[in-house]
Amino acid sequence: MAASAIIVRLQSETFDPGAESNAFLSGTEAAGAAVTFTGLVRSTPDNPILSMTLEHYPALAQSQLEKISKQAFERFSLIKLTTIHRYGTLAPGEPIVQVMTLAGHRKAAFEGAQFLMDYLKTGAPFWKKERSATGENWVAAKTADDSAKERWE
Amino acid sequence: MAASAIIVRLQSETFDPGAESNAFLSGTEAAGAAVTFTGLVRSTPDNPILSMTLEHYPALAQSQLEKISKQAFERFSLIKLTTIHRYGTLAPGEPIVQVMTLAGHRKAAFEGAQFLMDYLKTGAPFWKKERSATGENWVAAKTADDSAKERWE
């Protein structure tokens, strides 16, 4: 339960989702359940995009990622938690964010990851701009994200 | 949304959790969210085990895994779903089960994986026997698993 069981990485470089999961899972005999959530840059036929740029507020992003990660870790008695969040310009299909939780049982692992994602959506200072063939636009915050967070209050 | 978007594997051999996640994630530009749940053989100081043996009813296990996977896929409008479940004798730390979901948004990806795990716990014909220094015993079904399932009814 040491604080070192929480890792937060804010980076522009891409990462390998599966390699990160395997590193996270190694040496974990006391854990029965692991959940990995990966958020990806999405391009659909209805909204085809060329790239997505994540602007962020560096100092606040780091401290908010750490604060929310600590809240999830403690609330769900997790064994281990890692949060990776990228910034900069990303292509469709690239990973934006990955959250990994390790717990004794599945309920805590699932809920820890969900809680963290729900809080990141509205509490981490990132702003997404999508570039498509027709121009650029800032992705609006969703009211669904506010209500997802309310579930935990 | 083709049925081929659902893969079910029942196997005694181990698997590489991260390599499976990466294979699952490849070529998925229309997806914004992926969840991987990995269930592991757990050995704790309170309940140290040497190994776990999963007995199963082969024909029924295959059909139940397929049935539950299809239910999750349809109910949460998933883009892709893979379920891997092992049988035989496993060492502590080894993966028992892995469920991967891919969806447009995070809520469906999380809930699809959770639904599937909740239904597998009580609906897939596997029985776990733990071997410890003091003997062997069958793991009892948990009433918590019945109530986890009721949430979706």
Next chain:
Amino acid sequence: MKILYFAWLRERLNRNDEEVNPPQQVKTVAQLMDWLSENDEAFEMAFSDRSLIKTALDEEIVEHDTELGNAGTLAFFPPMTGG
């Protein structure tokens, strides 16, 4: 009809499977359990708490009041612990 046993039921009854020929008046899963228990104390013990006995008829999970019909295989097993 072929009967399959799994997990601690298999161990307690000391068999993986067997062929049985119940009399005509045995129509449901529950009646088959009664009939097996009448003839064998090991079954009586193993089936004493019926809430712990789950059944599948021709690879379909069924309740104890289900009719056997022309099914070829009946499986008895404890509550499942998958996942």
Next chain:
Amino acid sequence: MKILYFAWLRERLNRNDEEVNPPQQVKTVAQLMDWLSENDEAFEMAFSDRSLIKTALDEEIVEHDTELGNAGTLAFFPPMTGG
């Protein structure tokens, strides 16, 4: 005091950051937004729907009625879209 701007606020105001010296009667975040709007139409436009303006004072997210105190940095940004 240093002010930072992010995302579409940064674009509309055409600046990443700036130093400002508000008069003494400007005590809260909201009053600073009023004062900036008085002097510049671009700010008046950008700040017109205040529910879309989030703020952080010395790297701590705060409400509009928070007092500026001796803070060195104030950031203005749209609702966050992390994750």
